[in-house]
Amino acid sequence: MPSFNKKALALSLLLSATAPENMLAFQSSLRTTSRVASRTISSSTRMFSTETETEKEAGPQVVVNEEAYEKVKMDDIVSLCKRRGIIFPSSEIYNGFAGFYDYGPLGAELKKNVKDAWWKNFVTSREDVVGLDSSIIHNPTTWKSSGHLDGFSDPMVDCKETKLRYRADQLFASPIVLEENDETIGWVCVQEANDEDMVKDAKKMAKKMMKSTEHKEKKIQAFSFRDLTEVSEEEMAQIPSPGSGEPTLTMPRDFNLMFQTNVGAMSDASSVAYLRPETAQGIFINFKNALGTSRAKIPFGIAQIGKAFRNEITPRNFIFRSREFEQMEVEYFIPPGDDVWQPFHEKWMQESKEFLIDVGLREDLMGWDVHEGDGLAHYARACTDITFRFPFGTQELMGIAARGNFDLTQHSEGSGKALDYFDDQTKEKYIPHVIEPSLGVDRLILALICSAYAEDEVNGEKRNFLKFSPKIAPVKVAVLPLLKNKEELVSVARELYDELKKRWNVSWDATGAVGRRYRRQDEVGTPFCITIDFDTIEKDAGVTIRDRDTTEQIRLPMDEVIPYLSKQIDGY
Structure with a gap:
């Protein structure tokens, strides 16, 4: 969402700005404990x-251009990545394949270094986290139990004329309202971007629409954007499609994002399987295996780095939203109780933030987005995103969620196997709750490239x-x-x-x-x-x-x- 909707919260929660009272001290500690690599020169040199x-x-x-990032466009980043062998469009000799990218010689090294740094920070340097590498294809019942089969979807609209499809929550419409008398004379519809670009595109569209009418010289009010999941059927009948320029969009409907495949020689319903849309479920279904073989005691975590696949309706913004991507996730298992999860949640927020700064993210481009109300999953106690200001706007980089015991409960019921834990100290048996820091590798790579982008003048x-x-x-x-x-x-x-x-x-x-x-x-x-x-x-x-x-x-x-x-x- 752009900043005049939910992302207003993210922008207002930049580290130096206002935040919920219980986070003020926490944010202050982040600023004082952030680790920045030292690049000193010894006195012997x-x-x-x-x-x-x-x-x-x-x-x-050397004269550093402090405004370089403010002027950079995504096209500049994409061009640099291709020119220097960091990232290429996949299958480029066949005109590419939307939503898929290949990492070149330098990109492969960069990606490996980032993953190694994460693994060292959150797994090998800790006593309380173990690693896992689960398969990409699970028993399909996994996805029924987790809820993905029935509910892992995005809202989609179709253009009846061009046959193009769009994510409804990434298209934003606004009425064109005359300043003089509050009369609505039409609608504009633009794709999600940063505020400035959305307003710019909307103004162009409104000007073009008004050019051939008696309202050509009249002033209009500021745009009031809503995504297409929030408009009525009557309003949709007036909203122009980005593809046709005419009101040819359907009402939103759910589109399941899971890639389907077949396992074995038969291609019927009995052989249907799915490419995993996230790595987390592989951790949950291996909870007992990891717990028993590692002889771990709660609190402890299981970490995994791996590929995930989502059939995105409109992959966009380079590697930020693609159909094949990589995730780095920890599922950190803790005892139940309202007085237990909050300290662990804040601790993982702090450690995640420190890691991102340590590998080179610019702190001034980062912020917090606290999920509340409808923005919070029904099973979650809390979820806070770390956001990053990309050239195309402020977006989620990673999330730190308190997921309760929803996942283990679902898999316990679906499999008929007990996924509980006996606490030797308290003599209690319970299904553990979970704190989940989840980070997309590709999004982090893009954020690191943006953070690293610099310009200066050396002797002119x-x-x-x-x-x-x-x-x-x-x-x-x-x-x-x-x-x-x-x-x-x-x-x-x-x-x-x-x-x-x-x-x-x-x-x-x-x-x-x-x-x-x-x-x-x-x-x-x-x-x-x-x-x-x-x-x-x-x-x-x-x-x-x-x-x-x-x-x-x-x-x-x-x-x-x-x-x-x-x-x-x-x-x-």
Whole structure:
């Protein structure tokens, strides 16, 4: 929803803004406990003049463009991702396939680094969380018990003329009302976007509609948008379809999002199965297996990273909403009781926020969206989303839900198997309740690229670069021999490259001027470039290490390179 509807709450809950009383102290603690990677230079190093003509011995004059992100469009992000091998449209040689994307060489590394960071943070570094990798296709009764088979749907409208389909809650209509007498002279209908773009599109549509009428020069009131699930049948008969420009839309109806397939040699009702629409249910049906084999005690969690599939009506906004995606989820099992779930819920909110900042999300682009009333699932005690301000508007990035014991209860009843827990200390038997932090990998990748997008001027020359945290950067270091046709330079550079490769993903770049190579590495977010020059081999003067963000360079002896980079990249 855009900000004049439910997302108004998200925008008003930006971390420095107003929030529910019980979250003020919590938000303050977030700001003080957020971890930001340190990129300090040790006192044993010495500053070194750069090798490009534009970066003089006095040091580079860097002017950061603080407004760069405000002007960036999704087309800029998509173009960068394709050009630099981060993300491609799937099946591109066959004109693509809507809602599906492939991660290129750099994108695959970025995605792996993000997943590894999440797994380390929430699984291997904790005593109370274990891992799981469940199958993509479950027994179909799983989805009957969970409610997905009957209720996992989105509202859909059809354009009777163009045959196009739209999600009803992503189309927004407003009457065109004259300022002078409150007369409604027509309707506009625009697709969900940020507020500014929606108003801009609506104004264009209204102007075009009024052009051929006696109202051409008249002023209109501000638009009052409602999504199409909130309009009456009488109003729908006046609302133009985005496809035809005429009132040819049907009333909303439910569309089940699950992908159906068949298992086995027969293709009839007995062989029907489904691709999982979420990873959570695989955790719930393995609750007893994980509990028994890990000898865990409640409270404890089960974590999983894996693919999920949803037959989205209108996949859009690049990898933000696609039909095949990846999730990172924890189901954290706790005792029942109203006095129990709230501290755990807030704790997982805090830890999730800290993780996102630690991997490089910009805190100023993040916010909270607290679900209330109709926005809360019928079984949930609470749900709070962490939102992110993408170029197309503020949207949900991840959710932290207190789900009660709904899922385990449903699967216990559906399977006939007891999914309860006996507490040795209290001597009670109960079905555990659950806190669920759920994060989409692809959405996080997009948010990280947006957060990393930066622009500055180095000695008057414009530079675009990705300011990835070293821990998730696809390439950690680039090794650059000053000249590719000087064997003595290349051999030393190769030796260093081979040594670094044992620890990190390292790029070898020997083509073109050094300054041009720096820019190439900057654009894909490589934090450090190492140049091997004649001083390295003739004077045993070590190597030059250039910092991506500041463009400053230091000179280090060869035996200090790996310890220095380890501290900068891995933190030790």
